[in-house]
Amino acid sequence: MVSRTTDDYQAMVLAGCRAVCEPAFWAGFDRASAEGFRDYFAQLTEHEPARAAKYLLPHFSWLCINPKESENLVLADEVLSIIPEFLGRPNVLGIGEIGLNRNSRNEVAVFEKHVDLAARHSQLILIHTPHLEDKRKGTRIILDVLKNDTRIDPGRVLVDHVEEHTVGMVLDAGFWGGITLYPESKCTPARAIDMIERHSGSNLWMNCACDWGHSDPLAVPKTCLEMRRRGHGAESIDRLVFQNPSRFLGQSPHFSVPA
Amino acid sequence: MSCSQVLDLYFIDARSKLIDVAAFLDRVERTGGDDDFRMRAFRDALGALGAEGGGARRAENVLLTFSDPTREPVERAGGKAASGAWRGEAE
Numbered sequence: 001m002v003s004r005t006t007d008d009y010q011a012m013v014l015a016g017c018r019a020v021c022e023p024a025f026w027a028g029f030d031r032a033s034a035e036g037f038r039d040y041f042a043q044l045t046e047h048e049p050a051r052a053a054k055y056l057l058p059h060f061s062w063l064c065i066n067p068k069e070s071e072n073l074v075l076a077d078e079v080l081s082i083i084p085e086f087l088g089r090p091n092v093l094g095i096g097e098i099g100l101n102r103n104s105r106n107e108v109a110v111f112e113k114h115v116d117l118a119a120r121h122s123q124l125i126l127i128h129t130p131h132l133e134d135k136r137k138g139t140r141i142i143l144d145v146l147k148n149d150t151r152i153d154p155g156r157v158l159v160d161h162v163e164e165h166t167v168g169m170v171l172d173a174g175f176w177g178g179i180t181l182y183p184e185s186k187c188t189p190a191r192a193i194d195m196i197e198r199h200s201g202s203n204l205w206m207n208c209a210c211d212w213g214h215s216d217p218l219a220v221p222k223t224c225l226e227m228r229r230r231g232h233g234a235e236s237i238d239r240l241v242f243q244n245p246s247r248f249l250g251q252s253p254h255f256s257v258p259a
Numbered sequence: 260m261s262c263s264q265v266l267d268l269y270f271i272d273a274r275s276k277l278i279d280v281a282a283f284l285d286r287v288e289r290t291g292g293d294d295d296f297r298m299r300a301f302r303d304a305l306g307a308l309g310a311e312g313g314g315a316r317r318a319e320n321v322l323l324t325f326s327d328p329t330r331e332p333v334e335r336a337g338g339k340a341a342s343g344a345w346r347g348e349a350e
Contacts, residue, residue, distance in 0.1 A: 026339075071336050102336035103327070132341035136326040164319040165326065190269065191318065229268060230260060 002043055003212035009055040015221040018242065018257050020052060021207075021249070023062040023097035023126050028212055030069050034078035037065065041082070045089040058257055060249070062096035062126050063087070070101070070110035080113055087121055093252040094118065096126025097160065100138040103130060112145055119151040124252050127159045129166060131186075139166040143173050156251055160207070161186055167195055171202050176248050181208040181219035189223040193230060196240060205244040300325050300344035 001022055022044060031037055044061040052059035063086055065079040086092060095118040100107045118125045130138035146152050159170045160178035170177045179195055180186045192206055208219035220241055227237050249255040287293045307320040327345040
């Protein structure tokens with residue numbers, strides 16, 4: 001996790017986390033060149049796995065140009081052209097987190113190019129759905145793009161950051177849904193568990209965002225405790241936070257977690 | 260879980276959040292003006308909160324109240340961050 005200290009890796013391992021996945025995301029500023037992205041991808045595929053390995057935590061990554069940086073179509077095309085160089089790295093699981101931010105035409109165009117890249121290289125796809133008032137509209141546009149590409153297998157796509165008004169449309173279309181635990185712009189533990197109870201048995205899993213803003217790398221273990229308070233058993237919790245993610249991520253030949 | 264179990268777990272937290280909402284409304288009122296698209300959306304969302312017989316869909320309905328209902332992409336991204344409520348067709 002490029003924006004966190006190794007204290008967080010240690011805390012995650014002590015809390016029982018078995019692996020960490022880190023998608024390419026916005027740094028808080030717009031990178032100025034494709035070479036900046038090349039350095040970033042090297043950081044995700046070389047430096048971060050080594051940093052996590054000091055705490056015995058397997059580290060996996062996803063590659064893309066983030067939706068927040070997708071207004072610049074020239075830069076986006078340059079970054080897309082270098083992504084294939086990194087797809088064979090041993091910790092790369094696929095293309096992500098792609099999607100939309102403010103639902104602009106350029107963002108849609110860059111999203112479509114990422115989907116094409118993923119299809120041509122048989123990669124898993126991790127999708128960011130927009131924040132706040134943009135989420136419902138963006139999720140609809142995203143699902144339309146995916147459903148219109150016959151090469152895309154919904155079972156190999158995780159549509160992340162679902163909330164109460166988008167989870168149904170994602171699951172009904174056959175995609176995996178990710179519930180992200182994150183203050184203010186995404187979901188609380190209690191709401192996450194409500195959605196899980198209402199969509200029991202579905203292709204859902206929980207995750208938390210650990211970035212440079214207000215976020216908690218232990219949000220998933222804390223939510224597991226909340227589930228136990230509600231009477232959920234160890235097996236159902238394990239299915240949600242370990243078996244389901246493993247089942248989805250295991251579709252990549254690069255994913256494995258030591259026993 | 261039974262109703263009393265849910266209340267035992269969550270009533271105090273929900274009560275605290277409700278007081279926070281009330282204090283927020285008081286704070287806005289003390290400024291003397293609340294003619295802002297966000298406050299209009301907030302008042303609409305409060306209405307969705309109070310609706311009975313909704314099939315336990317208040318959270319979904321509140322989110323829908325704040326959401327952009329349009330279907331077409333916008334011409335250009337208006338900044339990096341969303342504001343929390345849809346401004347309306349003029350956006």
